[in-house]
Amino acid sequence: MRKRIIIIFIVLMNLCLLSSCYVDIDQQITVSGMAIDVGHQGKKYHVSVETVSVSDEKITTDVIETDGDTVFEALRDLIAISSKKLYFGHCKVMFLSEELAKKGIGEVLDLTIRDHEARIEMDILITKGCDAKDALMTDGVFSPIVCYKVDELFDTPEKPLGDAPAVHSYKVYNDINSDGVSAVIPTFKIISVEDKKELKLCGTGVFKRDKLIGYLDEQESRNLSIINNKIKSGLLTYKAEDETESFISYEILKNKSKTAIKFDDDNKIRVDVTIKTDVNIGEIDTKADFTKSDEVKKIAQNLENKMERDLYKLIDKAQSELESDIFGIGRQIYRNHPRLWEEYKEGWDETFKTVDFNVDCKVTIIGSGTFNKGSLSSHGKGG
Numbered sequence: 001m002r003k004r005i006i007i008i009f010i011v012l013m014n015l016c017l018l019s020s021c022y023v024d025i026d027q028q029i030t031v032s033g034m035a036i037d038v039g040h041q042g043k044k045y046h047v048s049v050e051t052v053s054v055s056d057e058k059i060t061t062d063v064i065e066t067d068g069d070t071v072f073e074a075l076r077d078l079i080a081i082s083s084k085k086l087y088f089g090h091c092k093v094m095f096l097s098e099e100l101a102k103k104g105i106g107e108v109l110d111l112t113i114r115d116h117e118a119r120i121e122m123d124i125l126i127t128k129g130c131d132a133k134d135a136l137m138t139d140g141v142f143s144p145i146v147c148y149k150v151d152e153l154f155d156t157p158e159k160p161l162g163d164a165p166a167v168h169s170y171k172v173y174n175d176i177n178s179d180g181v182s183a184v185i186p187t188f189k190i191i192s193v194e195d196k197k198e199l200k201l202c203g204t205g206v207f208k209r210d211k212l213i214g215y216l217d218e219q220e221s222r223n224l225s226i227i228n229n230k231i232k233s234g235l236l237t238y239k240a241e242d243e244t245e246s247f248i249s250y251e252i253l254k255n256k257s258k259t260a261i262k263f264d265d266d267n268k269i270r271v272d273v274t275i276k277t278d279v280n281i282g283e284i285d286t287k288a289d290f291t292k293s294d295e296v297k298k299i300a301q302n303l304e305n306k307m308e309r310d311l312y313k314l315i316d317k318a319q320s321e322l323e324s325d326i327f328g329i330g331r332q333i334y335r336n337h338p339r340l341w342e343e344y345k346e347g348w349d350e351t352f353k354t355v356d357f358n359v360d361c362k363v364t365i366i367g368s369g370t371f372n373k374g375s376l377s378s379h380g381k382g383g
Contacts, residue, residue: 028085029053032061033147035095035132036071036108043067045100045108047074048133049086050147061144063136071111092151093123094169095132095188101205101212106176109210112169120170123151126187126205126212135188139196150188150199164204164221165230176210179345180330182322183207184224187215206322208349214322216314223314226307227273227327227359229257235282241302250279250303253366261332263340270356271329273311278364279303296365304361311359325352 030052037046048065064081068074078086094112096105112120127135136146143149154166164186175183184204191200204221206214216224225231233252240246260272281299318326325331330348334341344351 028087029082031086031088031091032145033091033093033095033136033150035097035127035136036100037097037131037133038099038103039067039069041067043074044069045071045074046133047071047078048136049075049078049091050136050145051082051086052090052145059144061146063133065133071108091122091147093125093147095125095127095135096185097130097132098126098128098205098212100132101126101185101207104210105172105207105212106210109169109173109176113173121168123154123166124169124172124185125150126185128187128189128202128205128215130190134190134197135199137197138190138199146199153201154186163201163218163225163234165225176207178331180325180332180334180341180348181328182324182326183210184216184221184326186221206324206326208322208324213324216317216326219310220314220317223307223311224326226255226275226277227257227259227311227314229255231255236279236303236307238303238306240285241298246285247283248281248285248299248303249283251282252277253280254278259327259329259332261329261336263337267340267343268354268356269329269333269344269351270358271327273357273359275307275311275359275361276364277307277361278366280366300363300365303363307361307363308359311361312357315357315359319353319355323349323353325349329355 032050032052034050035048037048039045046065046067048063051062051064053060053062064078066074066077066081068077075086094108096108100108109124112122125135138146164184167183167185172183172185175181184206186201187203187205188199189202190197192198201218203215203217204224205212206216222231222234222236225234231252232255236250236252237247238250240248254277256276258274260274262270262272264270315327318324325348329352330341330344333344
């Protein structure tokens, strides 16, 4: 009898613990993504959301929008338009307009951290040269849901682009509220393809605190990922050595970057960046003969030199033009040398501009394709 009472008690406790709030699915609309612009008619924000509906196995999307002095106010006002509660559990991306980003995004990101329904892993994106709302109005490639397709661009297992890694809302929030690091956010622009408007990744936006101050193009963004050890795969295309009309495309198979921070006797900072990259030659338009080790070594050396050249260009841009620590050197000092960081913290923006960087790239060519020699166009017909 006592055993039966214990079992009944456990069952009742589980019923209480496993119960959840009742939500009528017919009274809510799924939001796939949102866009935030500068507000209209005296309001601070203009908020647009892409909603998804499924009926008769057909997926349809719609965009609804309104204004508010806070993002939260605008989202609540959308209920009056949709007549249903908006469900943000599947909201994948948040587009922020260039105009809004230049004014500051701190208050906007605050919602993603505080509101229990918002996903702290939303992809944060900047729209360049257009309103954020316009991104939701583009044509989804192979999918009617624009925001889900954009999310898949970053979330594929292969991550073939390597131009700009995704950044989630919690990371952007942490970066803009931390010392010794500047946030970078992927940037999209709208392009015309035949009679359609589509989104194209076009680099990254660079921030100082929560304000957009400049951009990195696709190549610069890829180089930033290389230095920051964020790149998994991607493509590098450079002119061949001494052949101005010939190019070689290298596929990144593996990349490992290490950053070592050193201090001179006068506490001047030196940063040694060591990069080891394994590549496969995807396409070549030269007379190179891969049966000869000297040829392979020469091509690898050429790639090392050009990678180092472009990485130094990026470092110079970060220090002299953007004046932003996009590499997180200050954050590394804070983590590894907290006492020294107290000396640099106040004037870090100025100190960062004087940091000496030393970049060393080591390239290993893993494969060179099926053929031993370059293309016929370089050898002439008939070999």
